[in-house]
Amino acid sequence: MSKPAEKDIKINYDDETMEFIDISSDPEAAEFRKKVVIPYFKDIFKSLSESCKDQEKNVDKVTFLQYTNLPGVLGDRIYAILDEDEDGLLDVKEFIGGLFKIYFSSFEIKCQFVFD
Numbered sequence: 001m002s003k004p005a006e007k008d009i010k011i012n013y014d015d016e017t018m019e020f021i022d023i024s025s026d027p028e029a030a031e032f033r034k035k036v037v038i039p040y041f042k043d044i045f046k047s048l049s050e051s052c053k054d055q056e057k058n059v060d061k062v063t064f065l066q067y068t069n070l071p072g073v074l075g076d077r078i079y080a081i082l083d084e085d086e087d088g089l090l091d092v093k094e095f096i097g098g099l100f101k102i103y104f105s106s107f108e109i110k111c112q113f114v115f116d
Contacts, residue, residue, distance in 0.1 A: 009115075033104075037100075037103075039098065041095070041096045041099050041100075042094075043087045044067075045059065045090075045092050045096065046061050048064065048067055048095075055068065056089070058089035058090055058091050059089065059090040059095060060088065060089055060090075061076075061079050061083075062090065064079050064082075064090065065074070065079065068084075073113065074090060077113070077114060078102070078113070078114075081098060081101075081113050082094050082095060082098035082099075084098075101113070
C-alpha cells in the first residue's frame, strides 16, 4: 500500500519563469523538493542535454537510454511516457516533470507507467 502523502504530491511548471512549483500539501517536503530534488534533476538534464547531439538543449532517446541503462522495452516505455509531445526529444519540462511522476508517485501509478 502506498504512503498517503504520495497522493498529495503535485508539481506545476510555470512557463513564464521556467520554474517548477511544488503544490503539495506537505510544505516541508515541498521545500525539500524545491531546494534539493528539482535542482538535482535540473543538473542531470543539463548534463544530458549538453552531451546530446541536439543543439536545442533537449535530451534525445539514445542519450536518455545510455544514461538510465534501462533494459530494452522498459527504457523505451519510460522514454515514451516522458516524451509527452511525442517529438522524440525531452525538454526540461518533460524530463523533470516525468522524473517527478516516476519518483514521487504511488506504486500503482508506477505500475500504470510500465504496463499501460
